[in-house]
Amino acid sequence: MTDTKRNDVILLLVVAFFALFAPIILNPFPSDGPLAQFNAGYPDLMQRFVIYGIFAIGFNILFGLTGYLSFGHAAFLGVGSYSAVWMFKLLSMNIIPAIVLGVLISGLFALVIGFISLRRSGIYFSILTLAFAQMSYNLAYSVFTPITNGETGLQILLSDPRILDAPTGTAQPVTSLFGLEMRDTFLAFEYLGRDFQFTYGYYVCAIILLISFYISMRIFRSPFGTMLRAVKTNQNRLSYTGVNTRPYTLTAFVISGMYAGLAGALLACMDPLAGAERMQWTASGEVVLMTILGGAGTLLGPVLGAGFIKYFENILSRINDNVLEAWFAFMPDGMSDFFVVIVHPFVGKGWHLTLGLMFMAVVIFLPGGLMDGAKRIIDWVSGKNRASKRGAKAPAPAE
Amino acid sequence: MDAILLQILNGLDKGSAYAMIALGLTLIFGTLGVVNFAHGALFMIGAFCAVVMNRLLKLSVETIDETKTDFLGNPLKVNTPYVEAWFGEFGTTMIGYSVPLAILLAIPVMIVIGIGMERGLIKHFYKRPHADQILVTFGLAIVAQEIIKANFGANPIPQPTPDAFRGALDVGIYLGFEANAVVYPVWRFVYFIFAAVLIGGVMIFLNYTTFGMVVRAGMADRETVGLLGIDIDKRFTAMFGLAAVVTGLAGVMYTPILSPDYHLGMDFLVLCFVVVVVGGMGSLPGAVAAGFLLGILQSFSAMNEVKAILPGIDQIIIYLVAVVILLTRPRGLLGRKGVMEE
């Protein structure tokens, strides 16, 4: 069992390594080379990897452990963003109060919605969460306009009261952590034709990701987490074992709602505006997809899934016909045109098509997600799988 | 009184659409036990059958009219749709009737898509958890949506109402109200009648034919029916086709009311899932009743008098009803026991 502990420490160190050196690791191609568009090491994109990673880690605590499939988690993301922006408007541009309020308010929302939704299970639970999220979304657009600023979205204004650091001058205020401005680059250099940029914003997100990941790891390894996995497997047995399942699922729901609120607040910290579209149910679908793609119920899977999807979203959506033509330029004329036509629908504006196909492919062929796929490959390479298959076949199981 | 009648009528067309989609959804769920998140896509594909039909009829041949000139003095190029060139006046009328004509196109298309979907994809998910079914069909819905977007653009494409059904009917006069108190567009009546006929047809088919009886028996107990030597799988595949047709036709006929765009399917999907849950998972009459009920409720909640008391209620009424129903009657209005409960 000290084995698991050692493995956990290694896993945490690996995640920390990748998170801290991401600006370097994700920039493998020279910035004026032909492959520059595959670089991901710029702050804006890396922040999104990390923030959606946090969102997915939290979702996984609910879905991966208890098996309750929520289709309404985007609502908590939105609530987190709105709360954070309000904190910027009313109190100060410091991100700490914004994050704290975002987490608390979304936790409160999750408590109410979870309390009601968890009275049902299975698809009924999914529909209930979906209904609540849609209600929040619709209300954010209509009645709650004074709070959400409707379609325009909530923004920071010069006329905001901001009690602690009232606006001076005409410069648009920026979010900061005790004076460190989030969008500020504290280090930038060029090496071998590669541009590297380090911003405070990314590192704030990365450190919060590490904390979130560590908390999720502890939950996975705790008796509490074991109970949650037991809920997923056999709720009936669990209640005849003397466990009241409802508070366990509700706690998991609230924790995952708070993670979503944290992610939403961070989004607002990096770019202080909040819109209702963040709460739409397709956004809830996205986090489900990230978790499944990476591997629901695994520690690392959701982070991988989030990074994978956000990376492809970014890369694929930027590939236009000019880029394609450049790629296929080495081919004879007719052939290159043909390939451009074939690939065209899947990239640029059509990248959602690729996303949908990827989604289906994962569910059909790799129900365990990327983590499962990686495990299978490792097993295959090390010959473990073949051996264990042979081993399983030999003795007929005695029933 | 007239205001109430007006709201009921206003709710009917949305209600008809909900009822038909929910009926299709319930057929699939009831027969195959599959939670189909791509169902909204079927509605959208139906709607785009109307768009395609309209475009087909408008396919034009370019001719040069020597007798006229454009403003530069060149001979005027005139686009004449083939159907007009072939049939004259009648051709023009045909273009006007593209929506009802699209039914002829939609039926085979929806059958092919429905059966293809069942055999090609859904079949492999019968034994997988509901979460997997939701996810794979959700992926399929995204794919369908993107294909439509790539081919038809992102903007809504208005469809013509056939000439004979243009305008509105002053219903109020017949019932003794003042003139223009209750006015209702003719096409919405057509849509309601169409829905009534289609739903009635499906119900009669299921209740009074041997095929329908076998299917209903299969819905209740698949294994036993299979033991009787009946190939229930083939019939279930056929039911998937039927459900696709019902949903697709609902989409075709809805286009003059709401111009179709690529996210039409997703918009209706969520609502129709709620409808099905309210009606009771697996209950056909429940789905239909809940569809109409929620459509009408939605239209009532949009009244200014109601909104004055409960602001924003029109935005959330359907979901609110769903939450209340699920908590008080977990099986919905007319649901069967034990469906989808773990």
Added chain:
Amino acid sequence: MRILEVQNVNKRFGGLQALNNVNLNVNKGDVHAIIGPNGAGKSTLLNCFVGRLEPDTGSVMFDGQSLLGKKPHQINQTGVSRVFQTPEIFTDLTVLENVMIPAFAKRDGAYKLNPFARVAQESEIRDAAEEVLRDLGMADKRNQIASEMSRGDKRRLEMAMCLVQEPKLLLLDEPTAGMSRSDTNNTIDLLKHIGETRGITKVVIEHDMHVVFSLADTISVLAQGTVIVEDKPENIKGHPKVREAYLGEAQV
């Protein structure tokens, strides 16, 4: 001393009187078998003990407190564990985890928020679980995933999950249903072994007379919702009422 007292319990399902004035007394330390023809109300009665069903009238007292109106997990917390007809286990988890969960439930109660404790450091719980597994001869299977085991092993595991809680009362719902002869004999041995090593009171619902007469100290015969006889096994065999109840049902 009586540990479970059932008095005048009635339960109706629509037009069916499933339980009709059932009275039953289980003495501490006994193996008490409930037998009866199909549809006699055995499972209904058991479900009334564990909180799945609520009797219409009557009382169920366990160890001095009423079980009525309590939820299944509350009843378990008073010291009642249950074995199901088909083993109910946590199929996705390992055998050891399966046994540790009830141990946690026993120690921590119905709910405990301890997300930062480490399962790996819960040595008491692990030791208790491993001891039970050793006792039932499953120590070598502790890291196996529960779904991969044979049916006999699943039954054994479920038994271990109940025993680790050291219940005062163990309810067994047809523990040998659908088992082969040899598995049935194994289960009888297992139950005897449990009886020898721990003084847990047991209530067994059983169809198989071989099992009943090998184990029971007292037998209650249930027919048409009523206890017609409650006596020692040797007096049950030839009892005219029992013969009558079973006539055409099975050979006793």
